[in-house]
Amino acid sequence: MRNAHAVATVRKAESALMARLPEGALMQRAAAGLAAACSRVLRRTYGARVVLLVGSGDNGGDALYAGTLLARRGASVRAVLVGSRVHEGGAAALRSAGGRTVAAPREAESVGDSEAAAEIAAADLLVDGLVGIGGSGGLREPHSAVAALAGAAEAPTVAVDLPSGIDADTGTVDGPAVRADVTVTFGTHKPGLFVDPGAGHAGVVEFVDIGLGPELPGPSLECLQAEDVARLLPHPTAESDKYRRGVLGMAVGSDRYRGAAVLAVGGAMRTGVGMVRYAGAEGVVTEVLNRWPETVASTLDPMDPLGSLPGRVAAWVVGPGRGLHPMAQAELEAVLATPQPVLADADAVTVVSKKPELVRERSAHTLLTPHAGELARLLPDTERADVEGDRLSSVARAADEYGCTVLLKGSTTVVAEPGHPAVANPTGSPLLATAGTGDVLAGVIGAFLAAGLAPREAAAAGAYVHGLAARIAHDGAAISASDLFDALPLALAEIG
Numbered sequence: 009m010r011n012a013h014a015v016a017t018v019r020k021a022e023s024a025l026m027a028r029l030p031e032g033a034l035m036q037r038a039a040a041g042l043a044a045a046c047s048r049v050l051r052r053t054y055g056a057r058v059v060l061l062v063g064s065g066d067n068g069g070d071a072l073y074a075g076t077l078l079a080r081r082g083a084s085v086r087a088v089l090v091g092s093r094v095h096e097g098g099a100a101a102l103r104s105a106g107g108r109t110v111a112a113p114r115e116a117e118s119v120g121d122s123e124a125a126a127e128i129a130a131a132d133l134l135v136d137g138l139v140g141i142g143g144s145g146g147l148r149e150p151h152s153a154v155a156a157l158a159g160a161a162e163a164p165t166v167a168v169d170l171p172s173g174i175d176a177d178t179g180t181v182d183g184p185a186v187r188a189d190v191t192v193t194f195g196t197h198k199p200g201l202f203v204d205p206g207a208g209h210a211g212v213v214e215f216v217d218i219g220l221g222p223e224l225p226g227p228s229l230e231c232l233q234a235e236d237v238a239r240l241l242p243h244p245t246a247e248s249d250k251y252r253r254g255v256l257g258m259a260v261g262s263d264r265y266r267g268a269a270v271l272a273v274g275g276a277m278r279t280g281v282g283m284v285r286y287a288g289a290e291g292v293v294t295e296v297l298n299r300w301p302e303t304v305a306s307t308l309d310p311m312d313p314l315g316s317l318p319g320r321v322a323a324w325v326v327g328p329g330r331g332l333h334p335m336a337q338a339e340l341e342a343v344l345a346t347p348q349p350v351l352a353d354a355d356a357v358t359v360v361s362k363k364p365e366l367v368r369e370r371s372a373h374t375l376l377t378p379h380a381g382e383l384a385r386l387l388p389d390t391e392r393a394d395v396e397g398d399r400l401s402s403v404a405r406a407a408d409e410y411g412c413t414v415l416l417k418g419s420t421t422v423v424a425e426p427g428h429p430a431v432a433n434p435t436g437s438p439l440l441a442t443a444g445t446g447d448v449l450a451g452v453i454g455a456f457l458a459a460g461l462a463p464r465e466a467a468a469a470g471a472y473v474h475g476l477a478a479r480i481a482h483d484g485a486a487i488s489a490s491d492l493f494d495a496l497p498l499a500l501a502e503i504g
């Protein structure tokens with residue numbers, strides 16, 4: 009598990025720890041870890057040209073002390089001073105180790121022709137110490153111009169604590185920001201390193217332990233790793249039978265959207281569900297049985313559709329491709345009136361946004377799985393762009409307002425549940441941005457719910473497996489939702 013804490017929490021823990029340590033000790037620990045990571049990226053430190061991008065604060069200080077260590081190992085180190093001030097101790101240490109400092113011009117227009125620009129272009133390694141957790145808002149000038157030069161340079165970039173220009177708490181990026189190949193983060197991960205667009209700027213995230221752990225409370229965000237998901241995955245045993253493995257009720261697809269039913273049922277089947285009890289219109293039942301003959305399918309009686317919904321299920325998936333007509337709404341209400349966990353996706357999310365009490369007043373577990381547009385509908389005065397701009401706060405707000413688990417799909421899938429840390433999925437891939445993959449995801453998570461996983465764990469594990477399956481299915485060309493069927497068992501096997 010990788011844990012992340014908000015900046016305010018980090019600051020508190022930092023001051024508690026600092027009070028017990030000699031001055032500067034934390035920065036020396038951070039700089040040692042940073043220098044080691046830089047050496048790994050360089051492979052050969054001796055003779056390498058290392059350029060430090062140094063802002064006013066301690067983030068720049070970390071870069072300067074790490075540069076000092078690299079200079080002592082024979083690197084040629086230049087520090088481009090970008091801030092209104094510089095960490096004096098760090099700058100003096102670098103100079104005494106043979107490094108040089110170069111001031112960046114204050115005016116953005118002059119940055120491109122400056123000595124600093126020439127150093128950046130000629131570097132073998134760039135170290136981004138412009139701003140860390142003390143940054144606020146988008147990068148100002150001349151930081152922004154320097155970040156753009158770093159982006160255009162050929163050298164790899166190692167970011168100090170977090171890439172400058174990303175918001176540490178949310179991962180939002182307002183204007184230009186550094187794109188790092190490696191981010192070396194100290195004490196704990198920062199939430200913005202796990203959530204796009206910030207996560208997409210961070211590259212490989214390396215953690216340096218500076219002893220903050222005992223001072224830190226529980227995380228605000230978790231990022232599951234393969235071993236965490238392996239612990240959650242249900243495995244059949246000698247005592248298993250189809251009922252114990254989990255029976256999933258599925259009210260998905262319609263005459264108009266038959267594929268949604270085939271995809272969602274397939275997602276559950278290939279995740280190892282014990283049994284799917286499917287209910288739908290006659291034409292959809294035929295399609296589902298053609299593709300997945302192992303489905304226990306029943307045709308809804310047009311005279312009594314609610315009465316013909318299957319009973320004896322451990323969990324429900326409802327909504328994908330089901331439509332918004334009054335009967336679909338009545339069906340959703342009937343499913344939500346059962347005591348079983350319910351995953352409500354797609355059209356069902358839209359119905360819930362019009363009738364929030366359906367979920368708010370429910371005591372059994374509910375998991376909503378909106379994409380950004382659907383989540384915007386769930387929240388008052390919220391547009392899709394607001395959700396995309398701050399995915400973490402948006403999904404947490406929806407979980408609080410509806411009193412249930414919410415999985416926000418899209419670039420970085422995030423799961424929120426009241427009273428628990430949010431979970432960010434690390435395996436997501438833009439390969440999944442194609443019609444029908446969300447239907448498959450509903451089936452995958454439904455299989456985990458039916459097997460008895462709690463909604464937060466089922467959602468997080470489902471997103472992990474689904475993202476990994478997309479990566480496995482991808483052999484260089486585009487993938488479509490059906491490609492996930494064969495990749496899901498491979499993803500499950502890879503996780504173990």
Ligand SMILES: NC(=O)C1=CN([C@@H]2O[C@H](COP(=O)(O)OP(=O)(O)OC[C@H]3O[C@@H](n4cnc5c(N)ncnc54)[C@H](OP(=O)(O)O)[C@@H]3O)[C@@H](O)[C@H]2O)[C@@H](O)CC1
Pocket residue numbers: 018019022034035038063064065066067068070091092093138139140141142143144145146147148149151168169170194195218220
């Ligand atoms: N926590 C820990 O345990 C440890 C933390 N450590 C390290 O300390 C770092 C935090 O250091 P910090 O507090 O000095 O802030 P930091 O990120 O360097 O930036 C502050 C300065 O940046 C500027 N600035 C702000 N916004 C800006 C913008 N949008 N655009 C441009 N400039 C902007 C502003 O400067 P000004 O405008 O005043 O010139 C402000 O004063 C942390 O990330 C980690 O690396 C480690 O050493 C060891 C243990």
Ligand SMILES: Nc1ncnc2c1ncn2[C@@H]1O[C@H](COP(=O)(O)OP(=O)(O)O)[C@@H](O)[C@H]1O
Pocket residue numbers: 354379416417418419420421436437438439440441442443444445446447448449474
């Ligand atoms: N840019 C992206 N990066 C990563 N995953 C994405 C991206 N765009 C979409 N996805 C994933 O693709 C799936 C799309 O689901 P959804 O929006 O419900 O589509 P559909 O209804 O067509 O199945 C989700 O799992 C979502 O997380």
Ligand SMILES: [K+]
Pocket residue numbers: 067136137138139140167168169170171172
């Ligand atoms: K930085």
